[in-house]
Amino acid sequence: DADVTQTPRNRITKTGKRIMLECSQTKGHDRMYWYRQDPGLGLRLIYYSFDVKDINKGEISDGYSVSRQAQAKFSLSLESAIPNQTALYFCATSGEDRGRRGEQFFGPGTRLTVL
C-alpha cells in the first residue's frame, strides 16, 4: 500500500464550487505539505503543517485553505474554485530531519480541472 495517498485522483468541477482534496499518510510523519504544479512548471508550495496545531501559508495560499484533522490527514480546500486553479496537486510528508536528510515523500497527485 502507498505511504501517501490522495483522493480523488482526478476531479472535474465547475467555477464557484467548493472542492476538498484529501491526503493521508501512514509514514508517521509530523510534517505535511500541499503543492500545485502547472504545466511545464515546477511545484509551488500552497500550505504546510509541521504538526497538528501548526499551519503555515506557502507562496501561493490565496484562494485555498487547509485543515490538519490528525497527524495522518491534511486536507486542501478550494472554497470557490476558479479556472486558474486547474492544476496537478501534490501532497507530501516529511519526518524529523535526523541526519539532515529532510526527504519529502510525495503522493501520486490529484488532477483538478475547473471549468
Next chain:
Amino acid sequence: DAKTTQPPSMDCAEGRAANLPCNHSTISGNEYVYWYRQIHSQGPQYIIHGLKNNETNEMASLIITEDRKSSTLILPHATLRDTAVYYCIVRPFNAGGTSYGKLTFGQGTILTVHP
C-alpha cells in the same frame, strides 16, 4: 532561499553517464543542495543531497564544487526509466539541525534517455 539555474533539457544515450549541471552561485553556508526527479507527472522523488562533500548513493552521485557555487548530478548508467524532470534545490538548515522543511522547485532539467 538561493536560486538555482539548470539547462531546460538534456539528452543521454542509454547506458552512458548522464551529467546534470546546476548553478547556485548565491548559496549560503547553511544551505544544502538537494536533487529530486519527477517522472511523467508522478510525485517528485528524492535522489540525493549534500553540503560540500561529494556524495554517492544507490541512485546517483553528487559532485559539489569547492566554492559550492555549482554542482553536478551524475547518473552513472542511464536507463530509459531515468527519463524525467530533474530538480536541483538549495534548502537551508537552521543551527539547531532541523530543516525549515520547504522545498522551492524551479523548472528543472528535462532529461531524455534514448536507446
